[in-house]
Amino acid sequence: MVPPPSLKKIPQTKFTPNIVKKGVNKVSNGVEKVRKERPQPSSSPSSTSSSSSSSSSSKTIVVEKKVVSEEIIQQKKALPVFSARKALVENVNKHSTVIIISETGTGKTTQIPQYLHEEGYTNKGVIAITQPRRVAAVSISKRVSDEMGVELGQQVGYSVRFDDKSSKDTRLKYMTDGMLVREAMLDASLSKYSVIILDEAHERTLNTDILFGLLKKIQKKRNDRIKQLEKEEQEEETKQDPESSNNNETTIQKIKPKISPLKIIIMSATLDAELFSNYFDNAPILYIEGRQFPVQIYYTNELQKDYVDAALVTVLQIHLQYLNNETIKSEEDENGGDILVFLTGREEIENLEKLLIDRIPRLPEGCKELLVRPIFAALPQEQQMKVFEKSPKGSRKVILATNIAETSLTINGIRYVVDTGVVKSKIYNPKIGIDSLNVIPISKASARQRTGRAGREFEGKCYRLYTQSTFENMDDSSIPEIKRSNVANVILQLKTIGVHDILGFDFLERPPLPTIKKSLEQLYCLEALTDQGNLSELGKKMAMFPLDPMYSKTLLKSVEFNCLEEVLIIISMLSVESIFFIPKDKKQEVESIKKIFFSPEGDHITFLNVFREYQRVKGSLEWCFNHFINIKSMTKVINVFEQLVKYCISIKLKIESCENDFEKVRKSFISGFFMNVAALQPDKKYKTMVDSKEIHIHPTSFLFDIKPQYILYNELTITTKAFARNVLPIEPSWLPEICPKYYGSRPIPQDQNSDSSLNTLNQFTSADDN
DNA sequence: GAGCACTGC
Incomplete structure (x- = not known):
């Protein structure tokens, strides 16, 4: 018997088991007392349905085609959230915004939307439930449709990128937070929704944070509008002959707004409750106890x-x-x-x-x-x-x-x-x-x-x-x-929705000012914004594409170089990481495989070759396996490609191929990535042409050994050094040719970081500050 | 001669 390896003792410091909340008194029915209470201006959905008691609810569960099994009904009743139903509904009726804090395993995500549906909230609109991840949106909606005994895609549906199972009949819509932001770009008031539930809000994804600001704004706008219409009604009423009350009613009916208040529900794990509540005007916080083992x-x-x-x-x-x-x-x-x-x-x-x-x-x-x-x-x-x-x-x-x-x-x-x-x-x-x-x-x-x-x-x-x-x-x-990302795309989206004053936007937490300025600058350089800081025609088109601004600019400009087809393929390939999966022990083999696809015209063209070959073999699994190609990645590439093509067709872009004239492709990328260029120095290092920073080609690039004189790169990541990833060789003369505004007719800056356009930029950003 | 965590549209 071999003695165990020398184990360091890990001291058995016992810690209070489980996740314990401070300062809350649990109520026996599973809901903790509402800490804050303050009636809000908005009303419950419709006075008739909202006042119905919770006990009448079970009737409506089996209304639909399929029969819900006794097992499911029992499971639903056994969930911790079940005993909290009454309190939940009352609070939602009473307040425009409610914060629900819950541990995992309470059933909140599946049940609360059903409760609200049964209480009549879906009579006036759709209930949206956002999720940070696609799989969650899909799988939860499947579960809920089973529980309600309906066909998925009918009353209960989901909407995620590349996959939409919702219809006109959908009342409970599970969706990714990003999809709801996209919808806001088409309908800035999200008018079809009566209730929007932001689930997993504590994760604070970029999109959930955008929604916080948008929803608060929409809620206020709707409430103001309702108040205004009510006031108009009252004025109308006093003008009317008080005796002809019948007449009066019909008039009111006519002008009665279709607009309904928006209920916002924030669901989160414990920690950020106060932050959310303060942001939403001291909205009440409800606690639901979970079922976690110690x-x-x-x-x-x-x-x-x-x-x-x-x-x-x-x-x-x-x-x-x-x-x-x-x-x-x-x-x-x-x-x-x-x-x-x-x-x-x-x-x-x-x-x-x-x-x-x-x-x-x-x-x-x-x-x-x-x-x-x-x-x-x-x-x-x-x-x-x-x-x-x-x-x-x-x-x-x-x-x-x-x-x-x-x-x-x-x-x-x-x-x-x-x-x-x-x-x-x-x-x-x-x-x-x-x-x-x-x-x-x-x-x-x-x-x-x-x-x-x-x-x-x-x-x-x-x-x-x-x-x-x-x-x-x-x-x-x-x-x-949102506090640690480039927000250029966020700004483009917000401007599309009609939020022009980015600095004045009521973020739950604002991105750092230097980040906002830098991102505005970037959009201005890309000509997505005008001198006044408004969206340009180009910017409007850019925002439509589910891509970062530099890519959408490249895509749109490639039309002028007659190579949209190739650029679409390349951008799709670049949208996934790790096309190749390189097993640790097979590096040599992979290197020789990669050479099959290699093009001296850059990583982009090499990826294009991979895609073309994948198409030629019709996505053969064996081919993927033999070439160390990650099948899941390629499947996503195809999805992205098809989606981008759809968008291009919808705005009538001409999808042409440049055959093998890849210079056109390389020039297209300059129109989006002209700021990401670098020149080789005598010491074999690269210096960026915009600010003379030392950078290196990442060793995973196909051009690592070749070291072209001038390169363009898609991204720069700092790890041990600043590494340029996805590199293609360019000619410096292309820069003023394609971006006269940025590079002008002056010589390519090599050693100084001054840039004439930056002066304009500073004026521009400070103008936006107001 | 380095090494990309995780999502999302």
Whole structure:
């Protein structure tokens, strides 16, 4: 028997199990008392239906074609949210906005829309429920349509990109938050909706944050309009002959507005309740208790310098406990005892995987078999599926995951969570206009979310590989996306919706001022905005496309170069990451495969070659497999391509091919990416032509060894150095030719960062400030 | 000679 590897003791510092809220008094029916109460101007939907008591509700469930099984009816009643129904409905009737705080597993997302439907809210419009992720929108709507016994796509539907299962009859519409933003671009008042529920609001996705501002504005506008119409009615009434009351009624009926108030419901996990409530004029906060099993939390005594090593030790320690602890043994034998480890990225995951596999042969006898299962987004689907396979008896899975396992997917059978306390996060730096990807500490909210992954089915344990004081010093919640992203696209969307004064827009939390300015500048340079800061004709068209502004500009300008077809393909290819999945041990093979597609005219043309070949073999799975092509990525490319083609046709763009005259393609990209150009220096480094910053071609680029004199790149990411990704060679003379406004007739700037257009820009942004 | 976390339209 081999003794266990030298395990560092992880001190068994017990922490209050489970997620505990402070300062709230739970009410026995499962809802916690409404903390704040303040009647709001808007009224309940229709006085007749809203006053109906909740007990009459069960009748309406079976109205539709299919019969709802007794089982489903019982399941619905057993959900924690069920006992909260009355209080929920009353609050929604009384207030224009309600904040609902709930842990996982209360059934809020499936049930609350049904309650509101049964209470008559769908008589006046559609109830939208937004989700940050597509899969959630689709799967929840399926469940709800089953519960209501209706065909999916009829009364209950969903709407996500590339897939819309909703119809004129749809009353409950589950959709991604991004889809609702898109709808707002077509109908700025979202007039078909009577209730909009922002679910998972605590995640603070870019789109949810845009919706916060939009919905608040729309709600106010609708209420003002209603008040105004009521006032007009009253005036009308007093003018009328008081005796002819019949007549009077019909007149009012006629001018009665079709407009109805908008109810907003924010659903979130605990932490940001106050922020939301304050933003919505002290909207009431309701708490629904969840059903989470307790999770014991352990901290380390001291800081762990090497958290991958600490994770290794902890996993083995957990694994060996099984041998000497009868309680643990019987618990695990009954329910399972899989381990979930949170790491930051592929590299760490593969390192730890190797370390674990090396140790497995040396584990003592009597140990369960240890199955190592990596998962991260870029891993091909087939391999991802392995984490969901149930561990065979006498074995245990160790899942090594990125943040993908924090919210995006749920794995059953997890008893132990090992949390390294770090995450990779993309942050935009407006000063240099570049994203950087950094490993940073997670927030308390994130730590709790990770912990919760161990208590979904039974009691669990969470090993935090950091000290308790480290935890206490973490931020309460992660920095929302809107505060760490380039907002050029957000601005384009808002302007399309009619929000012209971006700085004056009532954001829940505003993006940093330098970011707003930089993004406005960028849009101005792209000619999406006029000198006055309004959307130009080009800008209006750009906003229509589900692309970042530089890409939509490229796409629209490629029409003039008669190569829209190629540009559409290339942009579709660039819209997904990792076309190639390169297994760790097959680098050499992959390099030779890549050469088949290589074009000296740049990565873009190389991707075009991949796409053409994929088309030629009709997407053959075998071909993909043999060429290390990620099938899921290519499927998405085709979807994006088809969607873009549809948009192009709708605005009557001429889709032409340039055959093999790729110079046209390269010139098209200049019209969108003229600011992303660099020149080779004698020392073999590149300097950006706009501000003389040192950059390097990323080694994954096909041009890494070739080093053309002048390059254009799609993105720059800072990791160890500033790396340009997706590179194509250009001629410097093309710059003034294609962008006379930006480069003018003066020589290409090489060494100074002055730029005449920036003066205009400063005036322009300060003009917008007012 | 480096290494992209995760979503969404």
